[in-house]
Amino acid sequence: MKSSYREALRAGIRDAMLRDERVFLMGEDVGSYGGSFAVSLGLLEEFGPERIRDTPLSESGFVGAGIGAALAGMRPIVEIMTVNFSLLALDQIVNNAASLLHMSGGQFNVPIVIRMTTGAGRQLGAQHSHSLEGWFAHIPGLRILAPATLADARGMLWTALEDPDPVLIFEHGSLYNVTGELDDDAGPVDIDTAAIRRTGADITLITYGGTLPAVLDAAEQLAAEGIDAEVLDLRTLRPLDEAAILASVRRTHRAVVVDEGWRSGSISAEISARITENAFYDLDAPVGRVCSAEVPIPYAKHLELAALPSVDRIIAAARQAVSAGG
Amino acid sequence: MAAGVLETLAPEDAVLATYREHGHALLRGVAAGAILAEMYGHVEGCCRGRGGSMHLFDAATRFYGGNAIVAGGLPLAVGMALADKMSGRSRVTVCFFGEGAVAEGEFHESLNLAALWQLPVLFCCENNLYAMGTALGRSESQTDIALKAASYEIAAWAVDGMDVVAVEDAARHAVEAVRAGGGPHFLELRTYRFRAHSMFDPERYRDKAEVARWLERDPINLLRAAMEAAGQLTAQEWEQLQSDADAEVAAAVDFAEAGTPEPLEDLTRFVYSERAGNTGTGAGSGRSGP
Numbered sequence: 001m002k003s004s005y006r007e008a009l010r011a012g013i014r015d016a017m018l019r020d021e022r023v024f025l026m027g028e029d030v031g032s033y034g035g036s037f038a039v040s041l042g043l044l045e046e047f048g049p050e051r052i053r054d055t056p057l058s059e060s061g062f063v064g065a066g067i068g069a070a071l072a073g074m075r076p077i078v079e080i081m082t083v084n085f086s087l088l089a090l091d092q093i094v095n096n097a098a099s100l101l102h103m104s105g106g107q108f109n110v111p112i113v114i115r116m117t118t119g120a121g122r123q124l125g126a127q128h129s130h131s132l133e134g135w136f137a138h139i140p141g142l143r144i145l146a147p148a149t150l151a152d153a154r155g156m157l158w159t160a161l162e163d164p165d166p167v168l169i170f171e172h173g174s175l176y177n178v179t180g181e182l183d184d185d186a187g188p189v190d191i192d193t194a195a196i197r198r199t200g201a202d203i204t205l206i207t208y209g210g211t212l213p214a215v216l217d218a219a220e221q222l223a224a225e226g227i228d229a230e231v232l233d234l235r236t237l238r239p240l241d242e243a244a245i246l247a248s249v250r251r252t253h254r255a256v257v258v259d260e261g262w263r264s265g266s267i268s269a270e271i272s273a274r275i276t277e278n279a280f281y282d283l284d285a286p287v288g289r290v291c292s293a294e295v296p297i298p299y300a301k302h303l304e305l306a307a308l309p310s311v312d313r314i315i316a317a318a319r320q321a322v323s324a325g326g
Numbered sequence: 327m328a329a330g331v332l333e334t335l336a337p338e339d340a341v342l343a344t345y346r347e348h349g350h351a352l353l354r355g356v357a358a359g360a361i362l363a364e365m366y367g368h369v370e371g372c373c374r375g376r377g378g379s380m381h382l383f384d385a386a387t388r389f390y391g392g393n394a395i396v397a398g399g400l401p402l403a404v405g406m407a408l409a410d411k412m413s414g415r416s417r418v419t420v421c422f423f424g425e426g427a428v429a430e431g432e433f434h435e436s437l438n439l440a441a442l443w444q445l446p447v448l449f450c451c452e453n454n455l456y457a458m459g460t461a462l463g464r465s466e467s468q469t470d471i472a473l474k475a476a477s478y479e480i481a482a483w484a485v486d487g488m489d490v491v492a493v494e495d496a497a498r499h500a501v502e503a504v505r506a507g508g509g510p511h512f513l514e515l516r517t518y519r520f521r522a523h524s525m526f527d528p529e530r531y532r533d534k535a536e537v538a539r540w541l542e543r544d545p546i547n548l549l550r551a552a553m554e555a556a557g558q559l560t561a562q563e564w565e566q567l568q569s570d571a572d573a574e575v576a577a578a579v580d581f582a583e584a585g586t587p588e589p590l591e592d593l594t595r596f597v598y599s600e601r602a603g604n605t606g607t608g609a610g611s612g613r614s615g616p
Contacts, residue, residue: 024412050412056442061401061435068405071390072340074412076405091432095395096402104383105374106596108390140597164599 003182005175008153009039009115013077015187016158017047020075023161024051026062027079036081037117037176063089063114067097067166070112075161080116083132083170097166098141109164113157118146119172119210119260120308126296129304131260133170133209134267137237143167144237145191146209148175150182152235155189163191172210172260194241196248200230203318204248206271207258208234211309215258218314227322237267242274249279254321256288258309263291285324288317327452327515328353330493331420334501338388338415342403343422344452345380345394350422355387358574359581368585375588376596396457397423397430400449404436407445407510418504420448425514426457428474429465437478440510448497448504449475449512452487454519459531475512487517488543491552520544 003011016023025040031054034041044052055062059080066078080086086093093114100108120129137144143163147153153171160167197212198219207215212233219229232248234241249255255275259268272287293307328350332341343350351361356372364371365379372384373392381392390406393399403421410417427433428451440447451471455462462469475482481503485496493515500511518540522529553559 056435056438058435058439060432061404061439064398064401064432064436065405065408065439068402068407069409069412070405071402072406072409074409091395091398092401095398096393100383100391101599102596103373103377103381103392104385104596105372105376106600107373107383107385109599143598164601 001182001184002179003150003154004177004179005150005153005171006037006039006177008150008182008186009157009171010041010043011186012154012157013040013043014046016075016077016161017043017051019158020161022073022075023077024053024069024074025077025079026053026055026066028055028057028081030054030079035079037171037173039171039176040079059085059088060092064092064096066112066114067092067100067110070110070166071100071108076112077157077161078112078114080114082128082173083116083118084127084130086114086116086132093136093142093166093168094139098139101141101165110166111161111164113160113167113169115157115169115171117173118170119174120292120297120304121174121210123299123301123304124173125299129297131210131262131292133168133237134259134261134270136168137240137267137270139238141165142238143191145169146235146237147171148209148212148233148235149197150178150180151186152189154182154186156191158188159191162188167191170209174210178213191236192239192241194235194244195233196230196244197233198229198231200228200252202228202252203254203256203321204230204232204245204252205256205258205314205318206232206234206245206248208237209260211258211260214309214311215314218311218318221311221315222318227318229318234271240271240274242278245271245275246279249275250282253282253284255283256290256314256317256321258290258314260292260309262294263289264294266291285321288321290314290317327450327487327493327517328422330490331422331448331450331497331513333494334498335418335420338417339501340388340390340403340406340417340419341422342390342399342406342419343392344396344399344424344427345392346424347382347392347422348379351382351384351389351392354384354389356382356384356389358578360384362578362582363585366582366585367587368582369588370581370585374596397427397432397436399423400427400432400436401439403447403449404439404445407440407447408443411443411445416446416505418446418448418501420450420501422450422452424457425451425453425455425462425471426460426465427451428471429457434478437475437480437510437512441478441480444507444509446504446507447510448500449480449510450497451475451512451514452517453514454517456519456523456531458523459527459529461531472512472514475514480510480512481508482512482514484514484516487515488545488548490545490549517545518543
């Protein structure tokens, strides 16, 4: 069937609400407004205001309330409008959700799922456009997901809700309107492994989330000039599927990491480090990286586009890696 | 304060507290030995030595910490109360915090949510007049904390926190009202901290005379005097209570000192839940240890 990414997310939420009465959705404008990105449109009418729960603009309060509800047996889905707003809830996410299991010596796990929009490209300026999922991937105790496909948008949520520990799902804003074919029987998917979205022999392009379409586009253009690129979609940023990364790099001997986060101290840096730590002698070229320019994402369209990983920059980085070394 | 409030709770209720939560844990029923072993960092501690002095937790007594982020426990209490309300349970969640928490955004966000959703939560503010070394009047434009709570349409009142019986009376009314579906309630318990904030506190911010004045209202001495005057406590019973307490402390020290350190191989356990098929750090989630 035809589906948008947004509709796939909604189908996932609806499925979870029907499967388990402990599941409820809570966040700013998830109810009457229909979701700030219209993900939850229509769910209030179907499930009512108790389970599709509008909150005040109190990120720390309602994220903490979600954690408390999870501690007391519920399975909350908490929606934060954008990753930038999640910074107001960092205390609850890091000091409580990620730490309670350990601090309590294994007594109190926190089965919460927190969804939020991430990424740039919509001229919304710096406070709505950052890609901070790599930051969250730094935190032990959290699981970090980045669905890039319709099947993952549809299927990651239920698996995340079954996880006994906190899971953060990052939905790139540029993906909501992506439309394609989704299997009629699409359902839960694993949240442990990376996925090869395109096989190739010459180089591995490693990415996740909102940059997957650009990377696939780049891979097609590279094929036309004789470079056969493999595209690895990480899907889960913590824990990283290191085995999949290393296996691909050992086949292709070259790697470029594409990440909309900033380059310094980033998830791309982590991936590059793990490749050099574990597969250095398999490499025929230095690991390349395509990241966002180190500026707060600007408003002006030409500046914003210049700041973000582009198909051209990905192609250039791939060409450089292929032309370098043996 | 903890003695007065916790006396009024049922086993199925939940308690959250701050980093100065040792008395609350003890009164909730966590064994003194398990608390002290936790402070020694031993496996026999209530959190296997993973939490420490400021993070005491105990699933059996529904004691949820032990939160060292000032006001960080309030949103959790709201959420636990929300879960109870959504599930149709008549449990009460009690959340203790100091008056320093009133300056944090999480205090205001939590009171608003609790009132907006009419949740079964009792907020207990232990107002000891100093946030570390900062006097209330130097940090708040409005120092009447019960008034602040009332501004969120929450039933709130101030109580003499040095009077155990007054605290117990107020808490009983509040807990009954919360359990009956009366929405959130708030007690401002006016009290004082006799000792330094921590081992590193030279107490430059207050006079010794001020401390001495408050010591005259030591809640244990006040209760003892009142009970003796009413013929409810004999000198012999008082001595017995003291020697029982001394014996409990001595036994707890022995238990803690005889404890064992967790093996270093287990360092990264309890970061993720342990379950079958989990490639993380082990097998078998749930409560472990004494």
